Amino acid sequence: xxxxxxxxxxxxxxxxxxxxxxxxxxxxxxxxxxxxxxxxxxxxxxxxxxxxxxxxxxxxxxxxxxxxxxxxxxxxxxxxxxxxxxxxxxxxxxxxxxxxxxxxxxxxxxxxxxxxxxxxxxxxxxxxxxxxxxxxxxxxxxxxxxxxxxxxxxxxxxxxxxxxxxxxxxxxxxxxxxxxxxxxxxxxxxxxxxxxxxxxxxxxxxxxxxxxxxxxxxxxxxxxxxxxxxxxxxxxxxxxxxxxxxxxxxxxxxxxxxxxxxxxxxxxxxxxxxxxxxxxxx
Numbered sequence: 001x002x003x004x005x006x007x008x009x010x011x012x013x014x015x016x017x018x019x020x021x022x023x024x025x026x027x028x029x030x031x032x033x034x035x036x037x038x039x040x041x042x043x044x045x046x047x048x049x050x051x052x053x054x055x056x057x058x059x060x061x062x063x064x065x066x067x068x069x070x071x072x073x074x075x076x077x078x079x080x081x082x083x084x085x086x087x088x089x090x091x092x093x094x095x096x097x098x099x100x101x102x103x104x105x106x107x108x109x110x111x112x113x114x115x116x117x118x119x120x121x122x123x124x125x126x127x128x129x130x131x132x133x134x135x136x137x138x139x140x141x142x143x144x145x146x147x148x149x150x151x152x153x154x155x156x157x158x159x160x161x162x163x164x165x166x167x168x169x170x171x172x173x174x175x176x177x178x179x180x181x182x183x184x185x186x187x188x189x190x191x192x193x194x195x196x197x198x199x200x201x202x203x204x205x206x207x208x209x210x211x212x213x214x215x216x217x218x219x220x221x222x223x224x225x226x227x228x229x230x231x232x233x234x235x236x237x238x239x240x241x242x243x244x245x246x247x248x249x250x251x252x253x254x255x256x257x258x259x260x261x262x263x264x265x266x267x268x269x270x271x272x273x274x275x276x277x278x279x280x281x282x
Contacts, residue, residue, distance in 0.1 A: 005060030
């Protein structure tokens with residue numbers, strides 16, 4: 001069966017809107033311009049396809065798209081590696097029945113062992129849809145949320161007021177989260193739980209709707225995160241992502257700090273506070 005092509009058309013429009021004729025290496029066609037970037041016929045020429053064929057692509061009326069055409073479009077639109085992979089996913093046929101139930105996610109044992117070995121820094125294990133599969137106590141102390149296994153890290157980012165307060169560069173991190181989830185929807189177009197999650201957030205949060213409509217995509221990548229801890233003060237982390245080859249939907253998110261930095265020096269203190277609170281609770 002084939003996909004709903006509306007997402008492909010929207011992605012193509014968004015990418016040509018950001019590219020001028022000069023950036024595409026072509027002379028602008030004569031006549032009034034009604035779009036901020038390339039016109040359809042200009043992109044068609046740059047990609048070596050007919051204007052009618054390209055129009056059918058954007059309008060979702062072209063069922064089968066060859067690898068050669070996708071390569072040509074990716075080159076003409078100056079797509080990066082992630083955007084190119086996204087284009088291919090949007091153009092490929094689906095391989096499963098819509099709405100087919102997915103098996104429950106189980107934490108990958110090797111990633112769990114690695115998380116245990118990294119108990120001196122905050123660590124989070126995420127599965128498909130940004131579901132929390134595991135986390136250590138230092139992560140919950142840093143972010144100020146229990147983030148119990150089975151909960152959604154994506155919902156934490158947008159529906160828990162603590163996230164916007166604790167994460168000083170929240171807009172950058174939140175926009176990246178939306179771009180990552182858009183990439184996930186192309187990989188798993190029949191995952192209804194993922195579709196429902198993003199539809200709900202787009203309906204209830206203007207920021208999510210705006211970033212979603214931008215069609216930006218990204219994979220889970222290393223980024224920086226600045227945290228304002230109510231007691232320890234400002235913390236700065238570089239976020240590193242570790243994956244397991246046989247569990248491509250699971251990622252270990254490791255909060256690292258520069259050696260001997262203020263953040264590195266305060267982490268043992270945060271860990272001791274967390275241990276003390278845990279013992280007091282017991």
